[in-house]
Amino acid sequence: MLSAESAALIRATLPAVGGALDEITTRFYATMFAERPELLDGMFNRGNQASGAQRRALAGSIAAFAGALLADPDTRPDALLARIAHKHVAVGVTEDQYTIVHKYLFAAIVDVLGEAVTPDVAAAWDEVYWLMAGALVAQEARLYLEAQVRPGHPWRRWTVVERREETPDTASFLLRPSDGAPAPRARAGQYVSVRVRMPDGVHQLRQYSLSSAPGDETRRITVKRVRGDGAPEGEVSNLLHRTVGVGAELTLSAPFGDVVLDDGDAPLLLVSAGIGCTPMVAMLEHLAATGSARPVTVLHADRSPADHALRADTRRLIGTLPDARATFWYERDAVDEPGSRTGRMDLAGLEPAAGASVYLCGPLPFMREARAQLLRSGVPARAIRYEVFGPDLWLADAAA
Known part of the structure; x- marks a missing residue:
């Protein structure tokens, strides 16, 4: 749904805009918070602002969305934005705030790129922005409705x-x-x-x-x-x-998030590290509470058994499910947990069950490596779902 004229201009300017997105988003946030400091009170995570994580995530999402539009100009890539929409409703983002973001983001683009931003180029990127904003507004309205909360008041x-x-x-x-x-x-x-x-x-x-x-x-x-x-x-x-x-x-x-346990009966492979075990334990509890007979394999990595949160819960739930097993990896003191392995998680030789649904959660470097090993083991990419705590820098790095 990107016009042919805009698509040509976006294709020609994407390298320049993409290369400057870090500077653009840095200036965008600095100016917006200087003039609208109330947005830092209860809306934006100032830890992610300080680390630059939010800036990188925004830049990556814009670049990825623009690239997807160019790949298929007749289709708006709404699925790419599902995770962002869930994050937005979980902090109470409202439709009117997209106008505020537009004002400061486009001012930053002009400030950074200067004369390269002709009226035609500005109009083309404006079209990209409002296609992206429109998709997010629509998804967020649906999520608020499903959660039975007023927009902005979850x-x-x-x-x-x-x-x-x-x-x-x-x-x-x-x-x-x-x-x-x-x-x-x-x-x-x-x-x-x-x-x-x-x-x-x-x-x-x-x-x-x-x-x-x-x-x-x-x-x-x-x-x-x-x-x-x-x-x-x-x-x-x-x-x-x-x-x-x-x-x-x-x-x-209200609860949000698009990485949820599916309702099928395919085998499950739950792969986590550190505090990434939390959604996996929720999934195990749901399976146990509903009397599920699905085959389940739990793989978890941590520093030591003493650092492994919800370890006893995981063992208990594995014991209540009729076809479930678990393997733990620890960097130290593995002897304190019978049957565990020493070192970092190694999926070499893993033979996942045919048709398994895979869920990943943990630090980003861990998930990247685990996903790569799973792909080498024959797991199709479409079967692997991941949850990122904080801004989705996986998307940002993929767009870089």
Whole structure:
């Protein structure tokens, strides 16, 4: 649905725009937040702003969308944006905010590229932007409707009814709606945004996967404290660990996320590392709660058994499923977990069941390597789904 005239101009200018996207998005965010500082209060993750992760993700999504339009100008690549739409509704993005973004983004493009942005070039990129924005607005409207929440207001108060220390750096919080009404519908694999007020008065949001089966009354999130280790520490995770106990109230969004357990009966391969185990445990709990007989293979890598959050839950659930098995890899102290392996996860020699559905979650380098090994093992790319915590830099790097 990109006009022929615009397609020609986008094709001619994409190398220049793509090469300058990092500078463009840097200027875009700096100017927008300088003039609209309220957007940093409860909308944007300032940790991702400081690290540049959000900037890279935005640049990658624009480049990927423009490239997809050029590959097939008669089709709007809506599927490419599904993950972004879920992230947007989980933080309360509304249709009017696309006009704000347009204003500052296009001002940044002109500032960076100067005279190269002729009126015709500007009009062509304007067409790309509004095609992308229109697709996102439509998807987000549908997601708000399905979640039965008003656009921009996905929030609800929840009470912590149990806190459990999983590892020295990981805690689980069992929550119940504070108003006593049933919990909203969720699917195994989805996440919620947690909205907290920081000591400086600014609200910050973080997404955490549900780590329990979607029930009618409670939800569980499992939060790993992000320590500094040479980089800024996670301000929200550390606040939750320090201050939230039984009886505390948290503000959570409705559940969102497009990487969810399918409803079929194909074999499942759940591959995770670190805190990436959380959506996998939710999937296992759902399978156990529904009496599923699907064949399930769980593969997990961690630093040590002591660092492996929800390890006991995983073992328990594997034991309740009729055709399930698990293999764990640990960088150290593997002897403390019977049957585990020492070192990093190695999928060489893996023989996945025919037609298996594969789910990946963990640090991005881990997922890239695991996916490459799975492809070499004969797993088709279409069968592999992945969840990224934070901005989707996999997409950004692929578009670079």
